[in-house]
Amino acid sequence: MGELTFLLGVDGGADAFYGLAKKFFTAAAATVIDAPAVGQTLEGVLKHLSTLKTEQKVINLVSHVNGFAAMACPVTLADQRGGRRTMTIDDLNDAVAAKVLAPPSPTVVTAKTRVVIYGCDVGRVMGFLVRLSTLLGSPGELLAPTRQGMFHFDGTNVVYRQAQTWSVVRKELLLPAGGTAPVVGWTKFRETFVAEAVEKFGANAIGTGRSIDVEELKRKLMTIASTATTTIGPTYFLEKGINIHPVPGESTKDAARRVAPRSNTDLVTSPAASLEAVDDTSLVTTISGADAFATNPDESAFAFSIVVLAKMIDVPVVIAENDGYRRITSSPARAPSPGPKPMGGGATTGGDPSGPDAFAEDLRAVLDELLADGAPQAEIDAILAAVPQGDATSDIVTDVPDAPPVPDDLASLALPPEVVT
């Protein structure tokens, strides 16, 4: 039986996310369930599952995510009809508490079922995953990305990739209405953005107490930004926002201002180990009502702007607990999944099981287990702190230019005058 894939939204404008996803999963022989024209809801997914009679091994949920733990899929049809376009952790909390959704049959979603979210970084917020898992009937595993994700046509196949990202909360929209470039132009915008990003992430890097060179970070981000526009490619800019929901009688401004602080990830407890690790996964970005800004002179419209600089990680994504995915389980862990294999070659493979992050992942699993067994957090932290970080070979110099010629005026070349007669 193939995998069951739900597309939770539909493309609009130039966005081809869901269309490419459909090609990706169709090529992998998955059963793809399109979203209704107005978009899918969690209730709609559960309703579809309720029609099934057999155990599902893998259920894929494909969705845009706003970067602050909100999937582009309202919880209920009523929410959707009420204008909601997203599903936040608060919405899931309410749904769990109110028991508004009937869980799927335990013979369909079982301890052997794996639910995989394809899209962006909703996996950074553990609470979101726990509640979503509950509403989905507590499948054996639920895996969600911790990095931004995309479907990308590589010339032969559609492939699934993730991106390393750096987010900066700004008070100006990336593009003016109807525009294709920032008001100040791409060159000036890139400089400004990188300066802001270096100030934000560089401070974090220094705070780690490690030898992370802020100038090097600046050079790196400038290089990445130098070719980035809003067109999805090897590097790109993306703008994310937060929906503002005025209650009756409330102004948009007031509704924006009362947006409670929310973060794009759980508290980060391990400092970035190296310059390479300084990104959105190692630094919490928080926004609140104070970050909203008026988008027109009469302040009748407000918005939030989180501009993301992204660099595609052009390697197959391994669907397992790793640098790019987070896993929660309600049953004994299963072996890492290679993800669906598109027919026609290319794309997703299992990757190197002993790759650079394998140890970190396996260590984390051991420590999670130990934590569950009652080990004090301080002892867990001590082990994490004692694990060598970074790369001791990164600064080593082994290749140097040839030494210059040596002059002839040398003692060892001179034979003793007692011998030279």
Add this chain to the structure above:
Amino acid sequence: MPVKLIVAAGNWESKQVKSTFTVFADEVILVAKDRSKQIYELPTGARHVRVVATPKTDNYWETKVALVVASNGTVSPETGFAPWVTVTKASGATGGAILITVRVSRFRDVTGTVRDLLKVVPGTPGTGRTGGAPAKPELVATYGKWPPDDLDIHPLLRVHSIDVANPVKPGGILNFKASAVAVDANSVVLELAGVKAPRLFGVVWPDAVPRKLGALPTPFFIYIRQTGGQDRKNVFVSGGVKGPYPYNFDYAERCLFESQHYSETPITMRKGWMLRAKGVPYQVARSGAKVVTVFPVADSDDSVSYGVLSNFDEMGRLLAELQAVMFWMVGSSAPPRTVGKTAIAAYSSANGTLVGWLNSNGASTFLKDNISAVYFLDPPGVGDCVDAGLLLRRRLGTDKRVRLYSARDDSRFFPAYRRLIGLKATDPLPAMPFLRGADDNKISLALFPLSSWVETFKEFGMNAFAQGQKWQYWDAHHLVPATVITHALSDHSVAGRDV
């Protein structure tokens, strides 16, 4: 839940060194439970654990550590292994995890190996080696016995040291005084991994430079002997030398032992021609400087020569790594995070090497922050050394010390001598021999030509020519580095010590 053994490897800075691991429990190899083969389960009742960390890079050496498991399950390093491994544990209700962090280093101790190289002198016993390379009789005559029992710097009863306050006496005689010298130090040889050169580093670490928690950054003195290409023609080719760089007799004896030892005292008649002991540790001890002396051994291929030391920032990293491993060797697990002031001396052809380094490392942090002094010991290219030294001070401040000691009384070098000590082109140089300080003694110039050495030896009852030795410039050339380091590292009036 079984107790998990987690193994990892890091360097002295706790930076990761990716490695493969072999883990034994009571001498039985354990099977890893994870993909990266770093997580194991400790068998119930195991009493001993051994871990072999083999770095995946050529730049670090393998480390083996042994640990003991107490009856209550506590895992701790066996005696002598503590600095090379740390243990961190976490305990749950039914199980636990023990992280074993193995320290790996870019250096390893090869003192015994190098000592053993000295046991067999190349060539046919009873016959000399060609080109003036020292055969066993000359080695015995020079050092009193051969082979040496060890590489220690043994006390000497009568060592002539230059009087740093009054180096010249009337009559053009250099002012030496003899006394006993005990170099209270640990002498080892370390091998650097993964480089063409230098592979070997002799290290003489005085007891007066503490290796303990809270120690200050270590001050270093690097002695760069002459480049080795010249040795190939007259030394290395003779007597059937065996073994490539750096493991053969001549690298061990000529390029290291000779720099570290004296033939009783520097003011003594040479026993042959090529063997010219420099006794650097004795000079350092006599100077009173509390400094660790490092003797890199270059490849005799002059295009390789001193290899990675040409990058000053890498030199700084290597000294920090060396400092760490020397701390670990005495059981101290917390070396300083940085190294202290560093002086570099180059002898003969190596002065060209040092000048090249100074001119190509202008942006080096280690040069700016740590290298406090450069000593040019009888350089062939006097002008280049003077210019490089003065440029160093102009770029990085006048606290940088530049000291040049020469035996070359050829007038074509006089303009450079004048530039160094701030004389006008028309000013006469002091009468030779002389030692002059300039700029608050942060600059020194000594000119000790052959004639001054001949007269000095006569004062001590040695007339070279009467004793059948036809002394020439080269004799003075070797006597300079064998004596003047005492002055360079001494406590200079106004300037104080360089390191």
